[in-house]
Amino acid sequence: MREINNLKTRLSAAFEMKDLGPAKQILGMKISRDRSAGTLNLSQELYIEKVLSRFRVNDAKPRTTPLANNFKLSKEQPDIAHAVGVVSRYMANPGKEHREDVKWLLRYLRGGTAVSWMSRLQKCVSLSSTEDKYVAIAEAGKDMIWLADYLEELGKK
Incomplete structure (x- = not known):
């Protein structure tokens, strides 16, 4: 945090700026954080509604x-x-x-259809780009199994 504050001080010396606190929205995406769980969620629901309205299909x-x-x-x-x-x-x-x-x-x-998307560093170091892809595919497979189980709990096939 000390480094971040130092950077803010240096930037404000060079540029006119205000610290508005943690970002709540950027590029049409709503930002929500759960620091205790270590998660950051981005939602484009408001942006989608704006696009639908613009093209008169809302x-x-x-x-x-x-x-x-x-x-x-x-x-x-x-x-x-x-x-x-x-x-x-x-x-x-x-x-x-x-x-x-x-x-x-x-x-x-x-239709408000849910889209599952995630970006994170892999939990292991890959020795090649091929191995890297296998690790990513395995992680995606785990997510698909979880989503299928979740949908089944909701009574969906």
Whole structure:
């Protein structure tokens, strides 16, 4: 903490600034911390609502999948990042069908669907990039098992 305060003092000497305390929001993301548990949570719910409102789909019927079935998403890759990547390929020359696909994606977000995402250092040192990927896949598998068990507890398959 002493180093952080020293840095703040040096920065305020060079720049006009105010210390507003711990950040509560940044880049449209709500920040919540639990210092005792050592967790930091970011939520983009307010940003999603703003985007939905901007494109006038905030009252649209929610969707349960990120993209329509004609995109033939595999069970291994049905996440929001994949869907955004697919529709982003057509940004240079979008057509009506692409606009409909983006609206579908926005309607999926309208459903308040939970997205699980985490970034942290691995608990072990990998000796190669291949081993690094195996460790990451194993961790992702553990998360999937946990999520499946959790959904089962909620009565979802």
